Structure formats: structure tokens, C-alpha cells
Amino acid sequence: MSTAREPVSVIGKQRRRQAWWLVLPTLLVLAATAGWPLARTIWFSLTDAQLQDLSARQFVGLANYIGEGGILRDGEWWHAVGNTLLFSVSTVFLETLIGLGVALLLNTPSRVQGLLRAAVLVPWAIPTVVSAKMWSWMLHDQFGIINAILVGLHLVDRGLAFTADPHLAFPTIIMVDVWKTTPFMALLILAALQMVPGDCYEAARVDGVPRWRVFRYITLPLIMPGILVAMIFRSLDALRVFDVIYVMTSNSHVTKSMSVYVREQLIDFQQVGYGSAAATLLFFIIALCTTLYMGLTRPRLDADR
């Protein structure tokens, strides 16, 4: 980037104008589908609107946030925030680790590589509601296959209530999410792995560099930008987590995430104003996390390749 501002030529101006025309449709669609709902949500969050009659609403300022019964004073909300952060950190961490392992396996040339690559994608292709329901049944405390196996192997005396037991519910949710989204991670990391020039490996091989050193000092640094991008994607998804938790442990206080809390306020309690305030907070928390993450990882993402 040049520091001195150069005079913009006619061609430069034309190019810039053309660029604006090219992104304009996207900007319009984004404004209509993301900007408008967001603005409306923020506006609702400043009122006391109820679901049954949205028109009868009054402006209440920041009362929904910091007022007497405001969200920021609600222990339940902070509990949901904590849950969501814990869920995000643990799932993204596990998915990255397992995804990296799977990607390394898939990157080894073999005849079934193509087939494996497709097979790995299956969990990702199943709608979350379906896979969550499927796991609910497999983990069922009386009729589930997992419990049947565990009992059959005499590992437990009687079926475990995976989704109902307060100690098990959270790990169960994490396990199902990891099962579902590891393929996505694996594929993104695989793409990064395939960008590593093969002759670098050959050069290291001729020099007799041990395998783990090759991985640590060649493979890992070169795929790091790819991994970090994949982690951003996954973190954004994880912070908004709703479907797995709602389907598997709908009323559990233990597993409640921010999105589940928002839905509860909006639909169950019909508090559109209050729920909107929670949704707005959710938006800002995600924005904050993303900005922090990008800021911290920027130097590595820009690492010259």
C-alpha cells in the first residue's frame, strides 16, 4: 500500500465506479435481508412490544437492557452466555483437532480417497434437526442403541439419561455437534493441505527431516491461515447455536444457549421488546468475538506464503 495519495486517473475513476456497480446488487440484497431485520430488531429492543400486538408498543429507552428487570441484570442470561461460550470454545477446539486428524488421513493418497472424502461429508449433509433427532433416539435411556451396547458390555448397570442428566447433557450436546461439523472442518483443512507444495515435502525428505518436524515446521505453518479461517466460520456458527440444543434438550436449563434464551423470551414469553434486546446483545457479542479473533489472528492470516 502506498502512503502518499496519488492523483486518481480517469481510468482509475472509471474502475472504481465500475466496482461500485458490481457490488451494488449484493449491497442491496444484504441491506434488505440483513440490514433491515437487524435495524428493526434493534428498534424493537428499545420498546415494550408484545408478540400478540406489535403495534401497541411504547418506547422505553434502554430499560430492556439496564432497567430494573433488564437483561444485563438477569442471571439466566449470563448463564446462557457462559453456556454458549463454553460450547463454542469446546466444540471448535475439538472439531479443529479431530478435523485436522481426519484431513491428514484423507490427504494420504489412496484408491478410496475420493470415496472417503464423500463419505466424510455425510454428517454435514444431514439437516441438524434430523441428526439431532437421530442421536436423541440412539442415546435414549431405555430404547437407545448406545445404552444397549453399554449395558451389553456391562459398562453401566442401566441406561444413562444422556440428554436429561444434568452432568451428561452438556457433553452430549458437544459430542453431537462435533460429530456433525468435524467433516466441514476436515474438508476446509484438507483444502489447505492440498495447497502445500509437494516439492517442499520432497526437499525435506531428501534432507532426512523427521516426519513430526516436517509436520510442525512445514505443514502446520503453511496450513495455519486455512485453519484460522475455518475456525472463524465455525465459531460464528457455534455462537449462534440453537437447533441441536433445542431439539435434544429443549427445556434444559443446563444447556440453554443465547439463541435458545432469545427464542424463549420472544415466543414462549411473548416479550418481543425484551427478546429483541437479547437478540441485539447476541449480535454484539458475536461481533465482538469475531473482531477480537480477527484482530488476534490477523498477523498469521497475512503471513506471507
Add this chain to the structure above:
Amino acid sequence: MSQVELVGINKRFGETTVIADVNLTIAPGEFCVFIGPSGCGKSTLLRIIAGLEAPSSGELRIDGVRVNEMEPAKRDIAMVFQSYALYPHMTVFENMAFGLRHLHLPKGEIDQRIEVAAQALNLATMLQRKPIALSGGQRQRVAIGRAIVRKPKVFLFDEPLSNLDAALRVKTRVEIAKLHRSLDGVSMVYVTHDQVEAMTLADKIVLLRPLAGNPDLPSVAQVGHPLELYHHPANRFVAAFIGSPSMNFIEGAISEVTAHDVTVNVAGQTLAAAVEGQGLQVGAKATLGIRPEHVLVGKAGLTGTVAHMEHLGEHAYVHLDTALSPQPLIAKTQLDALKLGERVQFSLPATAMHLFDANGQAMRRQQQEPLAA
């Protein structure tokens, strides 16, 4: 000091044979160049020596020890890749140090080796830069430096100059020749498709030919000193490949075989070649060959029409349409003033003629060209 021997090396990829029956000894300290057209397997042969590919059959020995099953790292070789294969995220220093770090060398040894290599290759000022900030020639030198610091017994170069521009190629060629002299007793195996590189660098040229679905043909067309390949090509393939512009070929039939020459009938004329004629039958098909610089333009004997002129400054090439062959005969000449369509006389001296039998095998020339020491 290390001797590399290839004994009956074959390489097949699935059904396709790419290298057939290579027998070759690379002497200690020798500069050996593998050359050949695309698809002749020269890079594959180099990778077999490196240990990056396994031969389908045959034995590879370094200093008399079979190394077929030996990991590349144990073979005491270093390789410079065509694409340089620099680690993009490491500095020049780290690139050179990386292959040494796991060797547990004494403290300071790595720094010292890199310093020496960097001095020799003019890299001292750019040790902290990353490959992306270097020019092609600089990257190339880093790749060579990375090989030098390992102090190998054998250097392998896989088309190292092919990504450089013409001027830099000439310069680096000289640097590689100097490097070979300075590393006393280190063998170098060098793959290229550029015959100027091969002619100027090699102590020994190994000319490989594509098998093109004919696995009975051995891959090696000829092995020898560059000038031997130039003056005494063993067969028509070698004769056509070495030399630019290529040798002129004239098809004909043997008319007479004597003790000191063979005469060939071409389009009603007889041309003599001073070659040994054992085993040749009168009437059999044969091909005469003569290099452009040996055609004597302006000397009486044969006539041709100027079809095209190429002026290179110090000399010119004239393309002559003749009755001898459908392709124009190319001749090197100092006569810059020839005009298109002009009739010129020329002669083909018998002592400079090559003769190939119906199978393309060269007959031994009577005149032995002196080879450079």
C-alpha cells in the same frame, strides 16, 4: 568422493515403461548431465537416484553399496529442485538451516556452514528475507545453498535453470560450473533439456530417448563426452538431437562400399561418406548426415536454390532447396549477400559425412575428431 552405479534400471508406471535398461556409472567428482526430449524419463531417473522414486527393477549402488531400499536421507545426496522447493514461510537462513537442525551438529556449526555458503553464493545480505522477496535467480541460489550446506557426496540438479531468463541462465550456468570445480571430488548429476547447458557443463552426457511404447529399446541413446556425442553420434537419434540447427539428413541407397568410404546414391547423384562400411549391403537403404557447418557453400559440386536466410551477425544459415531431400539443406555460411532464389553451388565433404544404416545405427567415421581434454 562417491561413485554412483545404475545397473539394469527399469521404471514402469502401470503399463507404461518410461525407463528401460539403464546401465551407467557416474565416477567420483564427475559432472554427469542427463539430457533428452520431453518424456524421455530423465527427471524420473534423477528421482530414482535421489530415492524419491523406486526403480521397478535393477540395482542402484552408491560406492558399491546397494541403496535401492535406502531412504533418500541416508544416501548422502542433496537435490536442487526445478521449482526450487523453498519453504515459503521461512527466511533464507532458515531454509538453509532446516535440513541440518535435526542432525544435532555441534554448536555454531550450522551458522558457520551457512555463512560460508552465503558468501560463496552472494546471499549474505539477504539471509533474513523470505523467498517471496527474492528474484528468481536469488531463489535459485538459495536452493543451491541449501544443498551445499549439507555437504553431500552427490549433488542432483533437476532442470535448475529452466525458470530463469536467458541472460541469468548463462550466468548461473557458469556459477554452477565454478561450484563444481570448487567442491573437489563431489559428483553432480544434472538434468536438462537444454543442449547448450549439457555441452558446456558436462564431463559426460547421458542422452535419453523417449520409448514411445517400444520397451525393447534401451533408454540410453548414447553416453559419452559432449564432443564425442557431437562428432561421433552412435545413431540417428543422437545425431538429430545434439547440435542446433540440427544435422541435415539425406536418404539414399548404398551404391558402393570400399575400404575407405561408402558411396550412396541419392536422386541420381552419388555422395561419398568416409566411414567404415562393414556389414553394409549394396542397394540397402541408408541415411547420410552432415552438420550445417560442414556444408561448404560456394564450392563447386552440387547446386541448390536459396529458400531462406537467417542472419545471426557473426555468421548466417542458408536454407537450400536441393534435389537431394524434400527438406531444405541448412548450411552455415559467412556469405551474407546471398539472395532468395539465387542458385548456389555447394559441396558435401566426405570426411564430414555421417552414415546411418537402415536401423539408424551410425557407421564408424574414418576421421576421429580430437576431443577436448
